[in-house]
Amino acid sequence: MTTGPVGVAVVGAGAISDAYLRNLTTFPDVRVLGVADLDAERAETKARAYDVPVSGDVDTILAIPDVEIVVNLTIPAAHAAVASAALRAGKHVYGEKPLTLDPGEGDKLLAEAAAQGLRVGNAPDTFLGAGLQSAKRALASGLIGAPVAATAMMQSPGPESWHPSPEFLFQRGAGPLFDMGPYYLTALVAMLGPVSKVAATARQARPHRVIGSGPRGGTSFAVEVPTHVMALVDFTGGASASTTFSFDSPAGVTMIEIIGTEGTLSLPDPNTFRGPLRVRAAGDGDWRELPLEGTTIGRGLGVLDMARALRGDVAHRASGALALHVLEAMTAISESAERGEFRHLETTAREPEPLPAGWDPQEATLA
Ligand SMILES: NC(=O)c1ccc[n+]([C@@H]2O[C@H](COP(=O)([O-])OP(=O)(O)OC[C@H]3O[C@@H](n4cnc5c(N)ncnc54)[C@H](O)[C@@H]3O)[C@@H](O)[C@H]2O)c1
Incomplete structure (x- = not known):
């Protein structure tokens, strides 16, 4: 060996x-x-x-x-x-x-x-970073009771302003759903377990975009996928989420919140490895920031x-099994938006085990 x-x-x-x-x-x-x-x-x-x-x-x-x-x-x-x-x-x-x-x-x-x-x-x-690992531990400790529902939203103007070759981000395999959806849906599966069914609707604000940086700046290209996708997502464990993935808004919004029977957990941007992670219980006047444990290396x-x-x-x-499940969820969202019906998933995935306390990327553990 x-x-x-x-x-x-x-x-x-x-x-x-x-x-x-x-x-x-x-x-x-x-x-x-x-x-x-x-x-x-x-x-x-x-x-x-x-x-x-x-x-x-x-x-x-x-x-x-x-x-x-x-x-x-x-x-x-x-x-x-x-x-x-x-x-x-x-x-x-x-x-x-x-x-x-x-x-x-x-x-x-x-x-x-x-x-x-x-x-x-x-x-x-990103779910291995300190932010989402700490969120997972908070959920497992019962901090917000049993999860009931979640809201996830990613709205941005789209990546063509900064990416020097952004065409692929507006073609099959990308768009806001397949490009940014993996962060949000993987985080939700890591927190709430596998997806059972989805229903969605989708729009496209404009058929062309213009490259905003690099040697091909100013070049127009065709948008081949929806750029504003809204999906309802049900999890086999009983929770439901409402999600939005958009490249159509000049205003950036990033949020994931999980509502439980005893409070709401506000998760960090799932496209990062850090916080903030916040909780608000019934009767709390404001959010309370939770300490993070883990790595933010990236x-x-x-x-x-x-x-x-x-x-x-x-x-x-x-x-790969987790990624396939998330890919099936995104594909089902896309099909649901086209056909106007709920889509049930065939694959499933296990919630990944939390990293052990003290897991350190910079430690040499393999002799
Ligand atoms: N750019 C980001 O911020 C970012 C963030 C997270 C994830 N990603 C993901 O990373 C991947 C790459 O994104 P990127 O932004 O770096 O794209 P990119 O276009 O900047 O780079 C892709 C590179 O892959 C090379 N390539 C393409 N097909 C190849 C092949 N068959 N064999 C060998 N090389 C090949 C290209 O020549 C290019 O250099 C995508 O899946 C994207 O979703 C990108």
């Missing part, structure tokens, strides 16, 4: 790769051995910036024998093909969200991995948890 730090390689050296490379290169339990991209120069620049020994195309990094986990940071349309190539090369794979473009592709990917005894992990891993925690779980032969938390 292999021991020691786990070798990883990153595929996709775009906007989000810095957040991963910055963190993964500081975790003693992980060694970043390669960076790949369709654009070889981009891969080389990132490899040099983070002192990663190898860069090149996907085949180059898949050929590195010590790479055990491929971290797939490509655009959603490429997630399935890149992940599948990694599995065929005998590597575990951890991908960015969404898992794949649709649940059928995701199902196939998990089946391929299972057939080879390999793991699939997937973002988001993206890459899910990869680290998967690396440690691999060595310890235990389940990892940001799992």
Whole structure:
């Protein structure tokens, strides 16, 4: 059995790769051995910036024998093909969200991995951060009693103002539902358990957007998906949520609140690893901020948890099964908006185990 730090390689050296490379290169339990991209120069620049020994195309990094986990940071349309190539090369794979473009592709990917005894992990891993871990502990302690309902809302003007190649964010696999929904729905599943059924409606404010930054700034492109989605979500445990995902509002709103029989818990922005986490019980004149316990380091925690779980032969938390369930929920929301009917889910997911107290990304635990 292999021991020691786990070798990883990153595929996709775009906007989000810095957040991963910055963190993964500081975790003693992980060694970043390669960076790949369709654009070889981009891969080389990132490899040099983070002192990663190898860069090149996907085949180059898949050929590195010590790479055990491929971290797939490509655009959603490429997630399935890149992940599948990694599995065929005998590597575990951890991908960015969404898992794949649709649940059928995701199902196939998990089946391929299972057939080879390999793991699939997937973002988001924000629920491993101090904010959402502390929220989970607060719920488990009974602080707000039994959860009854939740409200989740993400409204923004959309990412085309700051992302230099934002087209994919307005195509199949993205839009506010598939791009931002994973943070909110994964957080809700981590808190309330699996989704049973959904009903939704959706709109699109305008058919074209304009790139606001980078070398292609000023270029107009087509919007191919709804940009304002509202969904009712029922959980098998009995709670219900009302959710909104929008790229159509100039005013930014981020909220998740869980109403329980004894009070309301206000969760932090689930696209972050920090607080604030607040509670308000019946009779309280104001919100009370709760102390946080855990790490706020950021993206890459899910990869680290998967690396440690691999060595310890235990389940990892940001799992492919969880991502598939969230993908099915988003797909069902999208179908419900098209057809005007409730959609029932077929998949389920376990609420991920809380991280143990004192879980420290910067501690070397793998001898
Ligand atoms: N940008 C963000 O803030 C952000 C945040 C969280 C998650 N994400 C997710 O991360 C992923 C990547 O987003 P991004 O913003 O970094 O995109 P990006 O377009 O900036 O970068 C993607 C990179 O992947 C490369 N690529 C595409 N297909 C490939 C293939 N088949 N083989 C090798 N390389 C390939 C592209 O050349 C590009 O360099 C998406 O799934 C997105 O949802 C992005």
